[in-house]
Amino acid sequence: MRRAFSLSLIVWLSLIALSVHAAVSIHLGDSVVALNGPWKFHTGDDLRWAAEGFDDSSWETFDLTPASGSHDDDVGLKGYVSGWAARGHRGYSGFAWYRMTIRVDDTGDNTLYLVGPADVDSGYQVFFNGHLLGGIGDFTHNPPSLVSIQPRLFAVPRPWWTRNPDGLSAVVAFRVVLPKGSSESASADGGGIHIAPLIGTSRGAGDHYQLEWLQTVEGYAVDAMQPLLFLALAIMALCLLPFDSRSRFYPWLAATLVLIAAARANQPLFFLWQFETIREFVIWRLSIVDALTFAAWTMAWSACFGLQDVRWIKISGLTLAVAYLFARLLSTPLLFPSLPSALSQAFAVILQCVRYAFLAMSGYIFYRGILRRDQASWTALSAMVLGAIGLFASELSRLGVQGIWFPYGVGVSRTEYAYFAFDVVLFIYLLQRLWRFTPSRRLQARDG
Secondary structure, eight states: OOGGGTTOOOOEEEEEOTTOOOOOEEEOSSSEEEOOOOEEEEESOOGGGGSTTOOOTTSEEEOOOOOTTOBOSSSOOBSOOOOGGGGTOTTOOEEEEEEEEEEEOOOSSOOOEEEOOSOEESEEEEEETTEEEEEESBTTSSSOBOOOOOOOEEEOOGGGSEEETTEEEEEEEEEEEEOTTOGGGGSTTOSEESSOOEEEOHHHHHHHHHHHHHHHHHHHHHHHHHHHHHHHHHHHHHHHGGGSTTOSHHHHHHHHHHHHHHHHHHHHHHHHHOOSOHHHHIIIIIIIIHHHHHHHHHHHHHHHTTOTTOHHHHHHHHHHHHHHHHHHHHTOTTTOTTSOHHHHHHHHHHHHHHHHHHHHHHHHHHHHHHTTOOHHHHHHHHHHHHHHHHHTHHHHHHTTOOOEEOGGGOOEEHHHHHHHHHHHHHHHHHHHHHHTTSHHHHHHHHHO
């Protein structure tokens, strides 16, 4: 073991709010300690609140201590707590601050590290004794330009600590922002820090940081695999086109599968690589891709069941796709913050009505498929139902259907289960259609 740790490094950490004088001593050693609180909390925004000497005694107190076994409802990150919506600030969006005073023994030449919160709605900056330590999001814009939250590890420069006779102290301050109109602002437990930051030695903090990354990658591993299956099925569908060039089912199905693959692939890309902002995610993934997917889905299955020439289906699919695109964009205050709230809500209602209209069209096409009464159609109908479970996930959730499970502590959604089953059944159906074009089957059809 390295000499630096041969004497069993001992760090005493006291978590102190300025209004609380009793200290809680924690043995840190080669480890990491969660800064659960008590934190001082205040909505609003003023950069003077980052200063060490600011009096926050009138602020409310926040405790970030998680319940035993708690985790978030998405990928399964440990240590989840409810946000400010569950603590008297339901519906609030904008800036808020968390402040805590910490005190540690002076260990000489050892550098401590701060592990940033792994789950925050929806961006943050962290200040250490008034110095900007880092954060997630571009706060030079107004409103800030935000990306997905990821684990972060910050080395705390030794000169930034305040030296006291009994050790070192500092004020840790988080400036958090939740954009107006985001889904978290309407959530019953949204807003602010959901997983407490931690402080520790290089080894302890570094190990925890790597563990958070492992949990995050595990949570999106399924999303990273599924697009490959969708693309393989799209290629398979196009390979059938030369055998039945008059069928419109294959190109429409391939388009649908490519669009679903793009949507699924965007999940890990957005959360793991931060290559797009939340605004760009809403425009590209939630608006353009979703609108095109619903339209292509409708056209594919109508062609599958011989309805490709039904004029009202084609016109309705195109009209609803355009309506979906504009309703999604205009119902998102993040994109149009100056739009009156009543108008944004009206477009949100329109968006939901468009989704119901697509669902109704799918139901009609499904009914027409039942009337065909051939064996292959039942396989197609099964695939259609499984795919619809993924496309109309929000409607199922409104019915109270469980949306996610956590096998081995990793979140796997209902949509992911449904899409895997959809891939298998659709593969079988495409094989059935391919079987029709084998020489023996063609001879049987001709002789019959």
